[in-house]
Amino acid sequence: MFSKILIANRGEIACRVAETARKLGIKTVAVYSEADAHAKHVAACDEAVLIGPAPAKESYLLGDKIIAVALATGAQAIHPGYGFLSENAGFAEACAKAGLVFIGPPASAIHAMGSKSAAKALMEKANVPLVPGYHGDNQEADFLQKEADRISYPVLLKASAGGGGKGMRIVEKSEDFKAALASCKREAINSFGDDKVLVERYLTRPRHIEIQVFADSRGECVYLFERDCSVQRRHQKVLEEAPAPGMSEERRRAMGDAAVAAAKAVGYVGAGTVEFIADYSNGEDGSFYFMEMNTRLQVEHPVTEMITGLDLVEWQLRVAAGENLPLRQEQLQLNGHAIEARIYAENPEKGFLPAIGTLRYLHTPPAVHFRVDSHVQTPAAVRIDSGVREGDAISPFYDPMIAKLIVWGKDRDAALANMAAALAQYRIVGLATNIGFLQRLVAGQAFSTADLDTGLIERNHDALFPTLQPASTATLALATSLLLAQEAGDAGDARDPWAQTSGWRMNGSLLRVLRFADEAGDAGEYRIGVEYRGDQTWILHRDGAQHGLCFERQGDTDLRVTLDDNIVAGNVVRDGDIFHVFHQGRHAVLTWDDPLAHAGHVESEGGRLTAPMPGKIVAVLVEKGHGVTKGAPLLIMEAMKMEHTIAAPADGVIDELLYAVGDQVTEGAQLLAFTPG
Numbered sequence: 001m002f003s004k005i006l007i008a009n010r011g012e013i014a015c016r017v018a019e020t021a022r023k024l025g026i027k028t029v030a031v032y033s034e035a036d037a038h039a040k041h042v043a044a045c046d047e048a049v050l051i052g053p054a055p056a057k058e059s060y061l062l063g064d065k066i067i068a069v070a071l072a073t074g075a076q077a078i079h080p081g082y083g084f085l086s087e088n089a090g091f092a093e094a095c096a097k098a099g100l101v102f103i104g105p106p107a108s109a110i111h112a113m114g115s116k117s118a119a120k121a122l123m124e125k126a127n128v129p130l131v132p133g134y135h136g137d138n139q140e141a142d143f144l145q146k147e148a149d150r151i152s153y154p155v156l157l158k159a160s161a162g163g164g165g166k167g168m169r170i171v172e173k174s175e176d177f178k179a180a181l182a183s184c185k186r187e188a189i190n191s192f193g194d195d196k197v198l199v200e201r202y203l204t205r206p207r208h209i210e211i212q213v214f215a216d217s218r219g220e221c222v223y224l225f226e227r228d229c230s231v232q233r234r235h236q237k238v239l240e241e242a243p244a245p246g247m248s249e250e251r252r253r254a255m256g257d258a259a260v261a262a263a264k265a266v267g268y269v270g271a272g273t274v275e276f277i278a279d280y281s282n283g284e285d286g287s288f289y290f291m292e293m294n295t296r297l298q299v300e301h302p303v304t305e306m307i308t309g310l311d312l313v314e315w316q317l318r319v320a321a322g323e324n325l326p327l328r329q330e331q332l333q334l335n336g337h338a339i340e341a342r343i344y345a346e347n348p349e350k351g352f353l354p355a356i357g358t359l360r361y362l363h364t365p366p367a368v369h370f371r372v373d374s375h376v377q378t379p380a381a382v383r384i385d386s387g388v389r390e391g392d393a394i395s396p397f398y399d400p401m402i403a404k405l406i407v408w409g410k411d412r413d414a415a416l417a418n419m420a421a422a423l424a425q426y427r428i429v430g431l432a433t434n435i436g437f438l439q440r441l442v443a444g445q446a447f448s449t450a451d452l453d454t455g456l457i458e459r460n461h462d463a464l465f466p467t468l469q470p471a472s473t474a475t476l477a478l479a480t481s482l483l484l485a486q487e488a489g490d491a492g493d494a495r496d497p498w499a500q501t502s503g504w505r506m507n508g509s510l511l512r513v514l515r516f517a518d519e520a521g522d523a524g525e526y527r528i529g530v531e532y533r534g535d536q537t538w539i540l541h542r543d544g545a546q547h548g549l550c551f552e553r554q555g556d557t558d559l560r561v562t563l564d565d566n567i568v569a570g571n572v573v574r575d576g577d578i579f580h581v582f583h584q585g586r587h588a589v590l591t592w593d594d595p596l597a598h599a600g601h602v603e604s605e606g607g608r609l610t611a612p613m614p615g616k617i618v619a620v621l622v623e624k625g626h627g628v629t630k631g632a633p634l635l636i637m638e639a640m641k642m643e644h645t646i647a648a649p650a651d652g653v654i655d656e657l658l659y660a661v662g663d664q665v666t667e668g669a670q671l672l673a674f675t676p677g
């Protein structure tokens, strides 16, 4: 086994590889870009080397530089993760030339699977089922059209050099063929520098089912069952699961055997994934066809780990070090059901626009880690693979994935319930995320009944993007409670906030109005009235109804609110005037319209603070001699049935209080003496 490896990647996959290396006693070398100096993957490795500026082309894609770092640090092998250099045959070759082990398949296998037409020709020879089509060298338009007519429409044109959905055209009828062919070839030459295309029958409602394979250098090869990755959006997977719902033992074996045949046909070594589409349209029974082979460890490998109890990175390291596969096919067992959700910094309501920013607050559901028991691990109920921590940035330079949330259950329903529960416990502030979208997706009719195909998200658009509901009174009570608790805490002794702020006690008839705007804007503004009743109890008014309210802060964000006779537990994260309320698995974003922000109400000149209009003092929040910070509320007066908060115009000290609660003041009256500084 290696004693030191270099991990040529970043984010969660670099952390994932480092974790297994540590478990096996292998030292790790991280590489990082200038944007990643403080990244989690750098901290996860034993040493780290800066390789260039943030853009991947100037850092993580610099194969030669990374090889030089491996040699300089004494690493014996390079793990490429996924993306970046993972499916680059030239890089695999360069590693070998430098005397380094590329932890992945031989360059020849990467190359063989790199061309769709060449791969299909090889698969045909190996008796791997192919979609009816043409993948030969004849690229004449008339000939290809005849082939399409023979296959029958609709057909799909695919760039031979393409992948992951790029360079594809659906053609509905013969008359449209030539124009689609020309357009497909244009895109292919521009994107891949090769205009070769192939023609296939287009399956209208396919499922994406892929088989995890593993081969060693003796030529042994096994399959680690399947994953269903049908739930995707624009060729980006969103949910993945294992096993595939409805898969019979017989079909599993047939697909597994086909995948092993595919791997053997290209002399595969290491971890690979053979992608199939399965046809369940118009009463089809799930016939499956080879699509492509991904010659790397995939993002969604954890669902396979969960159902097999195996560590696939460990297998990769063992095989790369020349060991045999740890288990034979008969020894592999499929256990329970696993689902993975990809949590992204993106805005589903705005066309899934990636969100850039800082994870200001991050709370994850409790994860239960692997229990390693020789080769077999007890599957945990919840696993989170992530490359970021609270305080880290999601930058425009890399994939905006925040984490992979992977759950396990004894069957699909149990896994689904775990997923729903785990998503409901996730709390992220600072960036838009797809968590709400994932919750609706997981709970939706189509996914929960396993009515899967690659069009699931589009077909269920209306259910996945419901119109916004107004915030519940419980949600508003949580935001209000945090605000009141913080004001009390700011004004006096934190242990017993009420004791110190006698001036806070309000005239029973006075209603303080708090305005919250809903993030969504069109959900409008909420006006919440609060009235202090003494003894730490309040009356909360909303839309003419009154509710008894008392609250208890149990931690920074944890609140327990009694609203009438109901106890409401939730979390509120305050970011300036924005209150993020997490309650019953929902995340509401409420913007408080802070009256202090309207500086017009506060007048101060040379340390004098004066009443903006005639009125009555209803609260005195400070004492003589107190130091205050700029913006701290000092006095509250009531005038014209509204409250006006008098705030500190700067940091300073209260020299003298000139009025007490209940006093009437005239416009322009000096309320207190204040020395800034």
Ligand code: MV4
Binding pocket: 131, 156, 163, 164, 165, 166, 200, 201, 202, 203, 204, 206, 207, 208, 229, 230, 232, 235, 275, 277, 291, 292, 454
């Ligand atoms: C297809 C297909 C239907 N019929 N081929 C998309 C990416 C590439 N891996 C293969 N893809 C497809 N090939 C035929 N003959 C539908 C897709 C497809 C798809 C496949 C897997 C996962 C998601 C997909 C989304 C749209 C289309």
